[in-house]
Amino acid sequence: xxxxSLPPSRLARFGTEHAGxxxxxxxxxxxxxxxxxxMLGLVxxxxxxxxxxxxxxxxxxxxxxxxxxxxxxRLQPPSAAHWFGTDEMGSDILxxxxxxxxxxxxxxxxxxxLAALVGVPLGIAAGYFGGRIRAVIMRVTDVFLPVPxxxxxxxxxxxxxxxxxxxxxxxxxxCWPGYVRLIQAKALTLRSESYVEAARTMGASHAHxxxxxxxxxxxxxxxxxxxxxxxxxxxxxxxxxxxGLGAKPPAPEWGAMIAxxxxxxxxxxxxxxxxxxxxxxxVLGFNLFGDGLRDTLDPRSSRG
Amino acid sequence: MIPLLELREVTVxxxxxxxxxxxxxxxxxxxxxxxxxxxxxxxxxxxxxxxRLQDVAxxxxxxxxxxxxxxxxxxxxxxxxxxxxxxxxxHSALNPRLYVHDAVAEPLQIQGxxxxxxxxxxxxxxxxxxxxxxxxxxxxxxxxxxxQKQRVCIARALAPGPRALLLDEPTSALDVSVQAQIIDLLxxxxxxxxxxxxxxxxxxxxxxxxxxxxxxxxxxxGGGARPGCPGAARAGA
Numbered sequence: 157x158x159x160x161s162l163p164p165s166r167l168a169r170f171g172t173e174h175a176g177x178x179x180x181x182x183x184x185x186x187x188x189x190x191x192x193x194x195m196l197g198l199v200x201x202x203x204x205x206x207x208x209x210x211x212x213x214x215x216x217x218x219x220x221x222x223x224x225x226x227x228x229x230r231l232q233p234p235s236a237a238h239w240f241g242t243d244e245m246g247s248d249i250l251x252x253x254x255x256x257x258x259x260x261x262x263x264x265x266x267x268x269x270l271a272a273l274v275g276v277p278l279g280i281a282a283g284y285f286g287g288r289i290r291a292v293i294m295r296v297t298d299v300f301l302p303v304p305x306x307x308x309x310x311x312x313x314x315x316x317x318x319x320x321x322x323x324x325x326x327x328x329x330x331c332w333p334g335y336v337r338l339i340q341a342k343a344l345t346l347r348s349e350s351y352v353e354a355a356r357t358m359g360a361s362h363a364h365x366x367x368x369x370x371x372x373x374x375x376x377x378x379x380x381x382x383x384x385x386x387x388x389x390x391x392x393x394x395x396x397x398x399x400g401l402g403a404k405p406p407a408p409e410w411g412a413m414i415a416x417x418x419x420x421x422x423x424x425x426x427x428x429x430x431x432x433x434x435x436x437x438x439v440l441g442f443n444l445f446g447d448g449l450r451d452t453l454d455p456r457s458s459r460g
Numbered sequence: 461m462i463p464l465l466e467l468r469e470v471t472v473x474x475x476x477x478x479x480x481x482x483x484x485x486x487x488x489x490x491x492x493x494x495x496x497x498x499x500x501x502x503x504x505x506x507x508x509x510x511x512r513l514q515d516v517a518x519x520x521x522x523x524x525x526x527x528x529x530x531x532x533x534x535x536x537x538x539x540x541x542x543x544x545x546x547x548x549x550x551h552s553a554l555n556p557r558l559y560v561h562d563a564v565a566e567p568l569q570i571q572g573x574x575x576x577x578x579x580x581x582x583x584x585x586x587x588x589x590x591x592x593x594x595x596x597x598x599x600x601x602x603x604x605x606x607x608q609k610q611r612v613c614i615a616r617a618l619a620p621g622p623r624a625l626l627l628d629e630p631t632s633a634l635d636v637s638v639q640a641q642i643i644d645l646l647x648x649x650x651x652x653x654x655x656x657x658x659x660x661x662x663x664x665x666x667x668x669x670x671x672x673x674x675x676x677x678x679x680x681x682g683g684g685a686r687p688g689c690p691g692a693a694r695a696g697a
């Protein structure tokens with residue numbers, strides 16, 4: 157019957173060949189939207205991304221982003237002209253906080269990206285190949301794991317010298333062992349799955365098995381962890397900025413802004429309150445979003 | 461007659477424990493050999509040895525009379541098309557992220573050399589062989605029943621054109637009614653493709669339906685093959 161009929165159009169073929177994916181996507185959306193906290197996370201993350209994308213075009217005083225000197229206007233409380241008030245140089249805090257999303261975004265993406273880039277291949281190698289390769293990789297990872305993250309980052313920044321780039325590098329070095337651990341455990345269980353053994357009896361190469369079976373099944377825990385780590389990385393970078401080892405004023409970075417206001421607290425509360433609020437909402441958003449993703453992508457873990 | 465697959469005094473150790481001790485076994489081309497034994501008697505280990513997924517402590521594995529105990533890479537890859545496996549639990553035997561189409565296509569793609577249309581025709585043929593229609597092609601494993609999954613596994617095992625199928629309790633994870641269908645399917649496939657079967661089970665009734673010979677494995681040691689007429693099989697239990 158099928159031989160006799162005309163070849164189906166491209167679109168129709170796409171529809172049949174991806175019907176399963178479409179059904180699955182619909183199911184994901186359905187599970188995700190049923191959880192209020194996941195939706196809150198999604199809204200916060202989306203708002204953060206939108207501000208990152210269009211920030212420079214919507215802020216009221218774009219020239220204040222890198223710090224403007226306008227001493228007549230210094231330390232104004234929130235008003236119609238300056239919704240979040242002004243800082244000690246007279247810059248608009250709303251502008252600086254919104255522009256700060258860009259700093260935080262690239263800090264978060266770079267830290268998690270670097271950590272995953274190092275951690276995932278090592279974790280796959282350790283979990284899949286096992287034996288001596290695993291022993292070496294996990295030993296090295298274990299050395300990094302028990303060191304408190306921020307302390308190690310402090311030491312690294314102290315050695316390299318303060319600065320946002322060094323802070324990012326330091327936090328990436330702190331983060332990667334978590335990815336090795338996670339992916340290693342996943343790859344270890346996948347390695348003995350029947351379908352991997354079946355692939356081996358077909359004569360599949362390691363590259364084929366890794367690409368076809370191991371990696372795709374590592375994606376969902378990876379996405380969940382990366383989302384959670386975005387929040388963590390942003391928080392850690394702000395902490396480094398706060399103690400003066402990360403971004404330096406007048407760079408529009410939330411941690412550094414809060415740090416500058418320490419001398420003006422509590423009378424000029426708005427100076428640190430709004431950057432603080434943005435840190436809080438961003439980190440909360442990424443965590444809730446990650447939580448929601450985990451419940452959606454791996455429903456078993458939420459039950460126990 | 462040279463056996464298709466043969467084990468000579470194979471011993472497998474896990475640590476100091478011998479899981480399989482001095483087992484010899486021969487599977488003739490086109491024959492159906494049942495391998496029975498209680499749980500923990502080393503049946504599945506033996507199957508993994510035959511598939512070269514498990515290294516042996518001592519003994520030999522032969523295929524068509526040639527030793528393959530330590531064969532590696534290219535040679536092993538060539539041999540592997542001849543012996544395929546169907547696992548016990550169909551729920552873990554299929555990658556949850558691959559469509560039925562991709563699961564069955566996998567061995568063909570590893571072998572290579574098929575154009576897109578020929579590949580598709582071959583997959584259609586294989587699915588038809590195991591009694592699954594075109595509507596199953598683009599489904600994920602979790603959208604199939606246990607029996608349907610096992611049919612996909614059988615199609616996947618048939619894809620490289622093997623001479624022998626190793627069946628590791630392929631029906632024990634299924635409902636009784638589905639079990640009968642799968643057994644029936646296996647009998648038909650065996651006749652059509654002149655396959656040799658090594659059928660592992662702890663259920664003698666099922667073994668009798670499929671196999672002419674039965675070997676008994678007890679605590680890692682082989683009790684030898686004996687003719688599988690119903691009476692003898694019962695005596696073996």
